Amino acid sequence: MVNSILIKGGAIAGGAVADLLIKDGVIAEIAAKIEVHADEVIEADGYVLLPGFVDLHTHLREPGRENSETIATGSLAAARGGYVAVSAMANTLPVADNSAIVEQVAAIGKNVGLVDVFPIGAVTKGLAGHELADLGSMAHSRAQVRVFSDDGNCVSDPLMMRRALEYVKQFDGVIAQHAQDPRLTEDAQMNEGIVASTLGLKGWPAVAEESIIARDILLANMVGARLHICHVTTAGGVEIIRWAKAQGMKVTAEVTPHHLLLTDECATTYDPIYKVNPPLRTQSDVNALRRGLADGTIDIIGTDHAPHPVESKECEWQSAAFGMVGLETAFPILYTTLIAPGHITWARAIEVLSSAPAEIA
Amino acid sequence: MKHLLSINDIDKEFALTILDTAAEMAKVTEGPVKKLPTLRGKTVVNLFAEDSTRTRISFEAAAKRLSADVINFTAKGSSISKGESLKDTAQTLQALGADAVVIRHPASGAAHRLAQGKWINGTVINAGDGTHEHPSQALLDAYTIRKHLCGGTGDLSGIHVAIVGDIQHSRVARSNVLLLTKLGATVTLVAPPTLLPHQVEQWPVRVSYDFSAVLPTVDAVIMLRIQQERMSDLYFPSEREYSTLFGIDAERLALTKPNSILMHPGPMNRGLEISAEAADSDQSVVVEQVANGVSIRMAILYLFIAGSQESVNG
Numbered sequence: 001m002v003n004s005i006l007i008k009g010g011a012i013a014g015g016a017v018a019d020l021l022i023k024d025g026v027i028a029e030i031a032a033k034i035e036v037h038a039d040e041v042i043e044a045d046g047y048v049l050l051p052g053f054v055d056l057h058t059h060l061r062e063p064g065r066e067n068s069e070t071i072a073t074g075s076l077a078a079a080r081g082g083y084v085a086v087s088a089m090a091n092t093l094p095v096a097d098n099s100a101i102v103e104q105v106a107a108i109g110k111n112v113g114l115v116d117v118f119p120i121g122a123v124t125k126g127l128a129g130h131e132l133a134d135l136g137s138m139a140h141s142r143a144q145v146r147v148f149s150d151d152g153n154c155v156s157d158p159l160m161m162r163r164a165l166e167y168v169k170q171f172d173g174v175i176a177q178h179a180q181d182p183r184l185t186e187d188a189q190m191n192e193g194i195v196a197s198t199l200g201l202k203g204w205p206a207v208a209e210e211s212i213i214a215r216d217i218l219l220a221n222m223v224g225a226r227l228h229i230c231h232v233t234t235a236g237g238v239e240i241i242r243w244a245k246a247q248g249m250k251v252t253a254e255v256t257p258h259h260l261l262l263t264d265e266c267a268t269t270y271d272p273i274y275k276v277n278p279p280l281r282t283q284s285d286v287n288a289l290r291r292g293l294a295d296g297t298i299d300i301i302g303t304d305h306a307p308h309p310v311e312s313k314e315c316e317w318q319s320a321a322f323g324m325v326g327l328e329t330a331f332p333i334l335y336t337t338l339i340a341p342g343h344i345t346w347a348r349a350i351e352v353l354s355s356a357p358a359e360i361a
Numbered sequence: 362m363k364h365l366l367s368i369n370d371i372d373k374e375f376a377l378t379i380l381d382t383a384a385e386m387a388k389v390t391e392g393p394v395k396k397l398p399t400l401r402g403k404t405v406v407n408l409f410a411e412d413s414t415r416t417r418i419s420f421e422a423a424a425k426r427l428s429a430d431v432i433n434f435t436a437k438g439s440s441i442s443k444g445e446s447l448k449d450t451a452q453t454l455q456a457l458g459a460d461a462v463v464i465r466h467p468a469s470g471a472a473h474r475l476a477q478g479k480w481i482n483g484t485v486i487n488a489g490d491g492t493h494e495h496p497s498q499a500l501l502d503a504y505t506i507r508k509h510l511c512g513g514t515g516d517l518s519g520i521h522v523a524i525v526g527d528i529q530h531s532r533v534a535r536s537n538v539l540l541l542t543k544l545g546a547t548v549t550l551v552a553p554p555t556l557l558p559h560q561v562e563q564w565p566v567r568v569s570y571d572f573s574a575v576l577p578t579v580d581a582v583i584m585l586r587i588q589q590e591r592m593s594d595l596y597f598p599s600e601r602e603y604s605t606l607f608g609i610d611a612e613r614l615a616l617t618k619p620n621s622i623l624m625h626p627g628p629m630n631r632g633l634e635i636s637a638e639a640a641d642s643d644q645s646v647v648v649e650q651v652a653n654g655v656s657i658r659m660a661i662l663y664l665f666i667a668g669s670q671e672s673v674n675g
Contacts, residue, residue, distance in 0.1 A: 197558030200469040200493030200535060205559075269477070270470030314478075315446055316468035318491070 002039040004028075010044030013051070014346020020049060050350060052084025054357040055327065056147065056176070057230060057254060057302030060086070060117070063104065064093025069307045071105065074327070075114040077305070081328040082353075085116035087361055090127070091152040097122035097133035099141035106143040118361055121145040123164045123175060127153045132164060139171040147361055149176035151230055152277075154212060156182050161216060165225035174226035174252075174360060177216050179237070180278065184208035189318055191264040191279040199267060201317060204279045206234040213237050221249040228360055229253040231304050233278045235288035242297040252360050254302035255289050257326050257333035262286075272313045272320030276306075290337060293352060294344050300357040303330045364476040364485040365665055367494050368539035376544060377516065380504050382660035383653070384513060390426065390656060397659075399667050400429035406459040408450065409435045409488075410466045415627055415651060416488050416497070420463045423658035429666075432457065447471060451480035459483045461666050469493035469532075484665050492530045498626050499536035501657040503544055505650050506581050509622050518545035523575050525551040525607060526585030526634055527596075529558050533626045534585060538566055549575050552607065555596040572607055576616040584609055584625045587634045600633055610636035614644060622646045 005022040012018050012030060019034040020027060055078065061069040069077075071088070078086045088105055090096035096105060102119035109117020121138035125131045127150045138145040148168055155161045155177060164175050185208045190196050192203025213229055217240065220227035232238060232253050241253050258276060263283050266274040274280060292298040306323030313320050334353065338344045344352075364370065371379070389397055405424040409417050417433070424431045440450065447466075454462055461484040464472050469491030476485040489495040507513060510520055522541050528534045528550050541548050542565045549567040550557065561568060569575045576582070587603060597603045614623065623645045631637050640647060 192559050194560040194563045197560055197564075198535070200491055200532060202492075203559055270473040271477075311446065314448055316466070316471045316474055318468045318470075 004038040005040045005042065006034060006036065006038035007042045007044045007049060008034075010047045010049040012049050013350055014048050048346065050082070050346075051354045053082045053331065053353040054361065055083050055086045055303050055305070055330070056228070056300060056357045056361055057151070057256075057304045058086040058088055058327065059091065059304075059306045059323070060088040060105070061092065061307065062108065063101070067309045071108045071117060072112045074305070074307075075109065075112045075117065077325070077327040079114045082331050083115055083327060085118065085358070085361075086327075087118045087120050087147055089151045090120050090122040090149060095122050095126050096120065097125050097127070099134060099137045099143070102138050102143035102145050103141050118147070119143045119145055120147045120149050120151075120176065123148045123150045123155050124160065129153065129155060129157055129160060132160070132167065135164070135167055135173065136171070139168070139173060146171070146173050147176055147228070148173055149178065149230065151176065151178040154178050154180040154182060156180075156212070158215060158219065162219050162223060165220050165227060166223045169223075169225050172226070174228050175220075176228040176230050177212065178230050179209045179212035179216070179232075181208040181212055184211075188279075190267050190275070191281045193264060193282060195264045195267060199270070201267065206236055206281070206285075209234055209278060210236040210240060214240050217241070217244045217249055217251050220251060227251050231256050231259065231278055231302060232289065232292070232298060233259045233281050233285060235285045238288045238292040238297055242292070245297060252299040252356075253292075253297065254300045255293055255298045256302060256304045257330040258304075258324050260286065260289055260293070260337050261333050267317070270317050272315065272317050273324070275313075275317060275320050275322055276304075276324045277322035290343060294338065294348065299352065300360065301330055301334060301352050302357070303327050363665070364472075365496050365661060366472045366476055366485065366487045368496050368499055368536050368543065370496075373516070373543050376500070376503070376540060379500055379657070379660050379664060380507060382664060383500075383504050383656040386659040386663070387653070387656040390652075390659075396426050396428060398428050399663055400424065400427040403429045403460040403666055404432065404458055405429045405461045405463065405662065405666070406432045406434055406454050406457070407488075408454065408462050408464045408466075409433070410464070410471070411436060411489070413465050413489070415654070416465060419651070419654040420486075420488060420497075420658050420662075422655050423662055426655070426659055427662055429460075429662070432459070447474060448478060448480050451475055451478065455481040455483070461486060461662065463488045465489045467491055486661060486665065489532050491532065492535075493532050494536045495532040495626075496536050496540075497654070497658055497661055498533050499540040500661070501650060501654045502533075502537055502583060502624060502626070503540055504657055505624065505646055505653050506541075506546070506622070508653070509646065510580050510620070516545045517541060520546040520581065521549065521579045522546050522581045522583060523549045523551050523579045524583045524585065525572060525609070527556045527587050527591060528552045528561070528585070529556045530588065530591070531585050533583075537583065538564055542566070549579070551575055553597055553603075556591070572609075573613060573616055576613060577618070579617060579621060581622050581624060582609065582617065584623070584629075584635050586626070586628065586630060604633055608634050608636065609639045611638040611642070614639050614642060617644070624650060626650070
């Protein structure tokens with residue numbers, strides 16, 4: 001049993017080089033030189049020491065879709081990517097819309113023991129958008145759910161959204177909205193634009209995302225509730241959130257690693273590994289997302305890690321499933337796109353990967 | 362050049378080679394023995410995962426006139442209708458020893474997946490994929506235009522073509538825009554704004570909402586079939602209004618230059634996008650397009666199958 005670990009010569013949080021001593025799982029000391037006996041000594045010369053990452057947007061697929069991922073395999077991927085905590089989305093089979101399912105997910109996560117697994121509760125029963133899920137009983141269950149989301153689906157009914165935002169205030173819950181107007185995106189396959197027009201794939205307009213973001217910010221502000229916007233993908237969405245924050249409105253927003261890196265040009269191969277919801281957008285959207293993350297408009301990185309079995313991607317584009325994986329690549333992508341070129345500091349990286357998502361959850 | 366998936370796969374020079382080869386093929390077809398031994402011993406599979414009559418029989422006739430063995434694999438009653446994946450279908454065709462697969466599929470990009478999925482070795486010819494492309498149709502349209510308006514040789518410089526109707530959902534329009542402009546023609550798209558692709562202004566075309574205003578300047582008009590279900594999807598208010606604004610009838614046809622031609626890839630909705638009078642007029646070349654289709658597909662099969670192993674002229 002290892003009780004103490006001494007990490008020598010790493011750049012602490014990207015700053016000064018120092019030694020760091022961990023005792024019984026807790027940081028005990030940080031100093032220029034620590035000369036004590038430790039059970040394990042790690043030479044970290046040239047390395048950067050960061051706090052563990054927190055992902056507010058993971059699909060662990062269990063229960064019901066274990067052919068895609070399980071809580072055990074997802075935890076392993078998370079740990080490998082530097083994560084210490086993940087919030088598991090509710091679109092499982094059955095849907096995590098009641099205390100039994102969320103307690104089961106939390107218990108399995110604890111049993112696996114690689115990362116903390118926090119179940120997210122559905123906003124509406126069966127993600128169907130018609131009735132509120134058992135929000136209070138999930139909040140008061142052993143899983144202590146605080147984040148609620150119909151992710152995969154949008155809570156598109158404005159009255160349902162208003163009621164959900166208001167209701168979860170009693171236990172300081174937050175609604176994480178998958179902003180996608182369903183009517184504007186019927187059968188949509190990829191970002192609506194010149195690439196979709198040329199490929200003959202049905203377009204997914206930016207406004208379908210932006211109109212819901214704008215509506216929900218106004219609703220949340222009116223009722224004084226906590227709103228989190230999942231996976232923002234458009235320059236217009238960034239602009240709306242920037243405006244809202246400038247007005248003093250409360251909202252948090254997330255961007256995925258893939259939307260920071262890839263564009264709709266990837267679809268020209270018709271390879272459905274690039275098929276994702278929300279879709280990959282244009283280079284100017286990517287640039288706006290990077291700026292938004294750097295200037296604080298976007299608060300966090302959420303991976304939207306969404307694995308599928310191989311047969312769901314080894315087919316024609318329109319038959320393929322939406323989704324990409326991200327737990328193991330989130331940090332390398334953030335490093336390559338923003339940290340290494342100097343667009344964000346290590347301190348900002350720690351905020352978007354660790355402290356800000358931990359605060360929201 | 363192994364596959365014909367998109368007009369982007371061929372350059373102008375090769376497009377002209379296809380048209381010239383088709384002209385040679387047409388001579389064979391007009392002769393007493395309508396058959397060449399060129400593809401003897403080769404197997405061509407027509408994989409039609411979507412209903413099609415004229416394109417399938419056109420490719421079948423073309424392959425048979427080149428002496429290839431033809432296997433027809435259609436959606437109805439096949440493993441495709443039983444939910445077999447494209448990958449499994451492709452591997453079956455590979456096991457059958459297909460030298461070429463002619464694919465028609467409701468999914469845009471299906472031909473690309475077949476060609477790039479590393480599931481088969483043979484040549485893939487796109488015979489229409491979803492709302493993406495239909496290269497052989499564009500080639501037969503260019504052939505028809507060249508034959509009537511350019512003396513059957515050279516490119517299409519100076520020719521003005523209007524493509525009219527549901528551009529948004531038309532694979533014929535996409536392939537034609539690419540090919541006709543590549544060959545030097547000017548293309549004007551005529552459609553209600555709802556049936557034009559988003560950001561169409563980035564395509565190398567002109568756009569008009571006023572069909573009658575465009576007609577006096579065009580040399581060829583390509584009418585597109587309008588699907589009945591577009592109306593329920595709110596693309597236009599009524600069939601009657603669509604027909605009035607974007608259909609062609611004798612009155613509109615009279616606005617065109619006398620030597621201009623009227624085309625339609627078929628099947629036509631007589632009385633909707635095209636009146637019976639216009640369809641049967643002297644300017645209509647709709648039936649001839651079908652005949653030209655066989656010559657073009659013979660040229661494609663010859664150049665992509667035989668031509669991939671030996672020199673085209675050799």
